[in-house]
Amino acid sequence: MSETQDCGGNDRLLELIRESFDEQLIPDRPTDFVRDYMEGDRQSRFRFVTLQRHTFLVTSLSGSVPVIAICILFAVLIYPSADGPKRQSDTLGRKESFETVSDLATADGNDSDATVVDDESAHNESSGDTVHVQVEVETLPPTVVVQTPTDVDQPPAQNAAVVGKPDSELLKLIKLLNRLTVTPQAKVAHDDRLLIELAEQFSRYFDSDLDAHLAGVQSMNKPVGLTYLRDGVPSERSWILGKDDNAFSCSYQIQIDLLLSDLIRLVNATIGEDIFEPMLDGIRDDPDGPRVDLRGELFSEFEDHAYVVVGRGGEDSDDRMMIAIPVRNKTKVAGVVSRLFKVDPDATLDNRGGAIVAFTHSQGRQRAACIVGQCLVVGDRQMVLDALERYSQ
């Protein structure tokens, strides 16, 4: 039986909808811009992407590098068991697909798609307009610029030891993210020259010119709520980095509300599913889960800074990362972390000198999370333990 027959009395409605679209006048399509784009010079390529009334949005593809970079920052935190969103989605208690249409009857009360409508509104509010300063609809406040791109190009002495070694993929992503978060000038000016310079900076990270160009344009759609401050960590929190000359570190200012709203877009785009908000809801509501409201109990406790350390291993795949985020109420956050890991079969909780450390492992990676000082520290197990030890001393 066809769908149309299933719909019964809807036949005429569907026919009418089809007719109405068939009746619509279709103006002539633009000239073959694909040909112009692929065969044109660099300037014309940028003209192609800056032609639109709205700024070009490229971020929906999962291959987009900054999306992945920012997800790395928070994936460790949000998915402490490191199996990523797919695993968490399994705990949502919802059907991802249905064997037959008749399954609908049993799924009406559990329509995960239906919950996404409002999320998408939030997504649109957060994503589209922050980059479109010329758009007439309301805009979110631009992220504060603390450092100019020129300053960023000066490698600090602290990370000088890393320079002689080729950057790993992880490090490239982090550095790319940093560049993206200090390029608001491009979005304001819509200046071809700036975009070309930007693309030239990106070109060192990409194999093809096209990818670099697209990344340059994409940087106009930089993550909201995340601002790269500087390489290194502040001296009062030197325990985060220690004396590892072979590590790369950097500091960010975060505006967690904005960042979270953008993460909906970024994580969904990366995974290709509207999964972020349902996942958070699942972590909160799943009777077999940790029953933690990450938005209210964890993210709301974050201060407005975050520090990232990338430890260099012998091979690319050995690179490790740790994130430290100052929190307002460390007792509350410690409780949240314990609850998150208690239900994880791959996790163990251990008391290390009075600090409760959660250990977990998956896919060959050992990770840990705990409160160190006034910070929530999440990441590679050894890096977390080293940080804890440095702080204790």
Added chain:
Amino acid sequence: MSELHSELLVHADDIWRIAIRLVSDEDDARECYQQTFADALRLSATAIDNWGCVLRQIATRRAIDILRRRYRDRAVADVTVAEAIVEDAPDATLRYAELRESVRVILARLPPRQAEAFYLRHVEQLDPAEIAASMQIQVNHVRVLVHRALAEIRSSLPECFQPAEINSKSAGDSDE
């Protein structure tokens, strides 16, 4: 020009049609059209069997994104804004325009995959199998998405487009 680019251009008219049909406004349609090809160029050509379906799906998704931005603060269709309607247009033309705009508003509110599946199935008239391939889901899942979308459209359309009203009008027309 490479073989890939030539292959993409074969579908240019279809993509433009989808863009115009869904977003109506030419500027928005141009944006959607260009984004679609830019997205396609970033895909791995070897992984794509049917560029026509993939391009249609990308274009539909892009167009619905634009609709969502456009309608996020507007629950009621305003056909005069969305389409240039000739003042003395025949009733049928106005009725079609009103229906199109109503459907656009509802599609913008639907979960994106439901909107995509519905549009591709019932306006572009792709087979469920083609939609499933391009959306990378099972055929049954496509049917579920379409079914849900239709239920929402049916319940959200203005009264004059409700099935009962349409059927009675059709009956009236045939009587005449």
